[in-house]
Amino acid sequence: MDNSGIYVGLDIGTTSIKVIVAEFVKGQLNIIGVGSERSDGLSRGVIVDIDRAVDAIKAAVDQAEQKANIQISEVTVGIPANFLEIVPCNGMIAVGDGSGKSKEIDSTDVYHVTKAALVQKLPPERDIIDVIPNEFTVDGFDGIKDPRGMVGVRLEMNGVLYTGPRTVLHNTVKCVERAGLVVKDTIVAPLALATQALSDGEQDFGAVLIDLGGGQTTAAVVHDHKLKYTYVDQEGGKFVTKDISVVLNTSLENAEKIKRNFGYAASYLASKDDVFPVEVVGKADTVQISGEYLSEIIEARLTQIFTKLKTVLEEIDALQLPGGIIITGGVSALPGIKELAEDIFETNIKLFIPQQMGLRHPSFTQSIGLVAYMTKQSEIEKVVKASLEGDISVIEDNVEDDTHEQQVDYNKNTEQKKQKVKKNSSFEGIKNFFNTFFD
Incomplete structure (x- = not known):
């Protein structure tokens, strides 16, 4: 499987919109362009103003195009x-x-069995986001990852639908599209x-992945390389900033700055002696605030978020998974977040912090994960996803590619047989010559 090419990931977050342009060559993912723009028109991870969101997307894409020196037309x-x-x-x-006669299974058969699996009643307010195959069964033999090339009469597919x-x-x-x-x-x-934040072992044995975003916090349970459960808490980094703004009576812009520059997630790590000035609304002079006091405000909100997550995860025994909890997302950049999470x-x-040059910040984990996910998709997963999109041309292209490869193999084998016959004919001629000579 060769997934080489250019991939573009678009992460539409509540606080920022990020675009990642990556080149995948010889199994190596290289980031060649990045765009980041403050979000507009979003609330708690959901678009509420299309026009303002479109402008923000265009701005982020323009930045990525300039840095990558390419024209972006398609995005994941x-x-x-x-x-x-x-x-x-x-x-x-x-x-x-x-x-009832056996036939060799090809991509078209996979396309049709996926279509059959998608025939189920969904509420009118829901749509299918993705479909992923778990296994295929050919004439009763299950556990098959890719049935193409096998011979059978009956083909079954078991998979997972993600609806939203x-x-x-x-x-x-x-x-x-409007962008x-x-x-x-x-x-x-x-x-x-x-795909980006969990190791192969963590995905296999099971782990909880917590994304501390600006508008909301998402907990996902992954086990056996499959997404088993998700929970979204409608509180994130923006709520921490609002708390600071309200308690210190300062603007949201100032609250965000002091959170990033002086904040700690665990208050016992901050110092009473470290003070900094805060511009207070209605006062000409700044007010001195200690780092410990600021961190107490931050810790209170994060403790509330983590406590809710703990209650939900305990109900499904997710905290017993061997992989433990992996935390990423923009808010996880706060010092002391690990210590606070361990206590709760x-x-x-x-x-988890991405290690790509220039993107070593947890806020980029999601956008990098989008392109990484695309490069790791198997051929059979692509065929199944094409069935969801109704794009049979992809299937036909795959069939044509398979036919072409079979024709190349046939021609190669035929040529080898000809050479073998020719070689044998030459050998027989030499043998007859020596037989005649010695006679």
């Missing part, structure tokens, strides 16, 4: 986990013309995030 978009539902699906078809509110999906796609771009693919945000969750905690 992350869809937030708000009201996400994970639904099992299965379908079955007869392979071939239905006569139609409004969220429609508004997201609408904004991207002059084509949505190449939509990916459930926690899936992309897990009482399990092993790990912070």
